[in-house]
Amino acid sequence: MAACDLSAMQLASLLRRGEISARQITTSVLERIEQREESLNAFITVTPEQALDQADRADARFRAGRPLSMLDGIPFVAKDNLCTRGIKTTCGSRILENYVPSYDATAVRRMLDQGAVLVGKTNMDEFAMGSSTENSAFGPTRNPHDPQRVPGGSSGGSAAAVAAGETVLALGSDTGGSIRLPAAFCGVVGLKPTYGRVSRYGLVSYASSLDQVGTLARTVMDCAWMLKAVCGHDHRDSTSADLPIPDFPSTLGNGIHGLRIGLPHDYFVEGLDPSVAARIREAADVLAECGARLVDTRLPNARHAISTYYLIATAEASSNLARYDGVRYGLRQAKPSGDMIQMIQATRSAGFGREVKRRIMLGSYVLSAGYYDAYYLKAQKVRRLIKADFDRVFEKVDCIVAPASPCLPFALGEKTAEPLQMYLVDVFTVSANLVGLPALSLNCGTLDGLPVGFQVMGRPFDEETVLRVGHVYEQAQVESTRE
């Protein structure tokens, strides 16, 4: 097994024993990128020189016996909507094709401060708007398990890179499932933390009340270490929570005996691929065998989550993306004779792809005079109903196990013709964003060689429980393969 296929914690212990160097790890990752990138297209930008330079500095720290953290010398990637000082940050869009930020996103900065090695920026649906990474201006990313299929989106590049060994860790963002869906489709672990847990400073905004930076890795333990590194209050993001940071990795081993796990009846209904449903029920049974108590729960408004999400997200997007006007950064298209309005329209029309335009249009429509009450205000009210559902459920259970996706990874082009079909792929993930809950997506086996994922959702700011459940499941799977 190549170094790039090991988990961060395995690599951390090899580094500490001196059995491997950070340069060797980074080189292994870069070689893998060399081999696979042509077919996968997981990256928009690869930064080999900077990476090797950082790796060498990490090795110097190890030689001095003073590594910065458990993540020191471990390669990571950032989704290309997280600003990186001096490195192009395109958001998968022509409009930011040549944009080079002058600052780092807080999440990226904190990873770098821990000594992690940035190897590149990953592909994504333009402005994170998509569920398949087919909406990138720089071509689709493909699923490492089957290049004819999509990796999920919008953090498809991050998930594919982790799955293929093109990185060890990855940062992503999740507005409606953009970490959890690709994690499920690529068979890796993805965590969307509670809204407010991780600073959004430097994350290019899509829907500000839903966006959250999160982590992708090969093990729950790696995710826990990453979360510990990137979370916490940031005065640059007024919505980042000023709460004590639990030591996530250390509580993973506490087991789940007596934990009450809710199985939402309303998620196991038609529309969910029956074979996927069966896999998830098996996963729940595994958790029950590990001592958890399964409780049937109801989320009666779950079926309204997609409607609510696409009304709120597009409304917020239409406002957030108003800033792309060709004045301060990014693309500019203008006729010499044209005026300001002409320039703005020409810039936006040339710079945005079709899905982004579609969502801006939809958002402008639902916010426009005469439709605000019927759509946007109504969606905000239903959002409260959905939250009330979860509040009620969490009185009786400690976390919820749910599908991550209604279907297996689909073929490229399969759902691009009907946008609504693509939107419905997010049916199980958007609620966590609407309500702000932490949610972990992890693998529960394969069907026809394709990964199946499931979600563990927890109470706000209770990532510990969510990670603990994920870890117990992962360990049980390791045990059973050993047998």
Add this chain to the structure above:
Amino acid sequence: MNQADSIETLPWRERAFCGRLSPSDIGQEIVLMGWVDAIRDHGNLLFIHLRDTSGIVQVVFDPQRSPADYRKASLLREEFVVQVAGRVVQRRPGTENPNLVTGEIEVAAGKLVVLSEARPLPFPISEKAMVFGEELHASPDKVDEDLRLRYRYLDIRRPSVQEILKTRYILLKTIRDALHEQGFIEVETPILTRSTPEGARDYLVPSRLHRGKFYSLPQSPQLFKQLLMVGGIDRYFQIARCFRDEDLRPNRQPEFSQLDLEAAFIDETFIYEVVEEVVCRMFSVAGIALRRPFPRMTYENAMARYGTDKPDLRFGMEFHDLTQDLRSTGYDVFQRIIRDGGRIKGFSVKAGSRALSKNVLQNDYAQGLVPALGGRGMTWMKMIDGRLQSNVAQFFREEELHTIARRLEAQDGDVIVMIADVSTPLVNKVLCSLRLDMARRLGMIDQSLFQPLWVTHFPLFELKEEGIGSKHHPFTMPEQTDFDPTDREQLLMLHSRAYDLVINGEECGGGSIRIHRMEIQQKIFAALGLTQAEAETKFGFFLKALQYGTPPHGGLALGIDRLLALILGLSSIREGIAFPKNRSAACPLTQAPAEADPAQLRELGLAGKVTASAETTASQPTPVAGRPAAARGTISREEVLHVARLSRLQLDKADVECFQHDLAAVLDYVNALAELDIENVEPMSHVLEIKNVWREDVAASTEDPSALLAAAPESEQGYYKVPKILES
């Protein structure tokens, strides 16, 4: 071994029933068959509760008596099906269980045969503790209803549920017996029929043999029962299954049972007598005696006195009109309303002073319930020391206060409530809700009382959005037939020969004397604005029948599910139905409604049409029942271009068409939100409570301007450069 020996034969001739054993059976050797309800292992003795359809008896396994059977018994689990032989014995003194009908005896077990085993249960079934005075560990009533329905066959095993289903059967038998005695016969009418006048909420059944055509399931056998009258069946009834694809409401079922009856050569009084007889006998099944004859009240009277056409008469609080009395009041709120042609009504709450504090009256009612119903205010006063007092009393003259007190029969300790509005229906609606809510709050409703009422003389027509419509249905006989079908005012004054049976404020049934002459029917259609041709296409076959000598006739339908719930005090009508649909009109047990097999759809000629929408609904978690299959919402080219302008986007022709389609598809999908009642829900813009964030106002270094400017598409001398903004 020959063939016959291998067949499992059961001692059904010798079988005794658990619940019917009594001390008189002591000493008998018997055989029981049933389910293991509960188990209690004492180490040296093993007790089980054995349950069959008749009840429960305790069975004791004693290793001294039969070691082999004792060992077998120790492997029993709840809900195993067993056959036990044994002897009926008296329980030892002090171990009797008064919870059980058979609590004085038990069965000393001999041979035990396990007929089948049961998987661990999704919820507890046992309803009887094994030791007197001991609580059950888990009550089945706390189980989620959908879980119960998913395992309804287990739920039905519970004695309380069996009791309900048995009572339902007895009630149906009572109905049949009573009507049989009156000379009625039961005739079945078709389930596959054609769409009826109420058409919009019909369930449709595609026809395989007639492609593109549909049967519909009946919402009621209305036309068929009238045809039976034309056919000379003098007195007809049917326990009819009816179907209505209604919007979701808590106590509605997509299919429901009604007692449908119709008789010829009769008038209203016949129906009242027959139905009162049937209803009284139904209630007497549960030991409830109803006083006959049932009181009658006209629609107008009910609206004036109780603000509803289904008043709950178990308590008073009747309304009185104060408009005349307050004609010259100095209270300018009332004065304005009277001047604008409005109405002031009120009622008094006997001894309401204590429970209805100023806070409750103000917060829960005047600023709570009343505005929620659209009311603009509520005036209330308290009768203290023979005077009406409140903070608005000062605006009324002394004699006005006296008149109000006298009119509302207020005494010391009473609270009086008045609603004034220019809209009389609104006054009635608000007062009606206040009356019910206050009565419930004050515990004024005697739950053991059953108060039936006939409401009669309904308006024949009502004003609907699209014009004049029938209050009941267009076959209802008017009280007078010499009206001018073009005179709208006159039409709205007409009364019908319709009647509703109301019990405790719930509508349990309704019916009418029907039109039996074609010329009257035609006048009604004319009044409804229906042309001859339209009437012909809608119910031509029926109109034709009317012309072949139709006897005067009338009838009624009673909701059986609702009556059963009322008689047994069930929390919902679903409790009284063996396999009900849940609140979402779905069946958790069978997962109906379900998608159809594409091959089947093709054969029905539906493949093309349904797949389009099936694709959109397929991945939807739960199909929204009752959602009209309305045509897709459309968005015009102009709207798309307008939104594009707002979005600062230029669209080419292909974009416009694409977005027209996409936006319509998404908006059509999100329209499912319409089913939610969100009127009183606060919008939520953020998961975290919004608050202003303050920080210390300290000077800090800012970004280097040249670094920011480096990203600019165009700059000049430290500034962003843009095209001209002002129009030339």
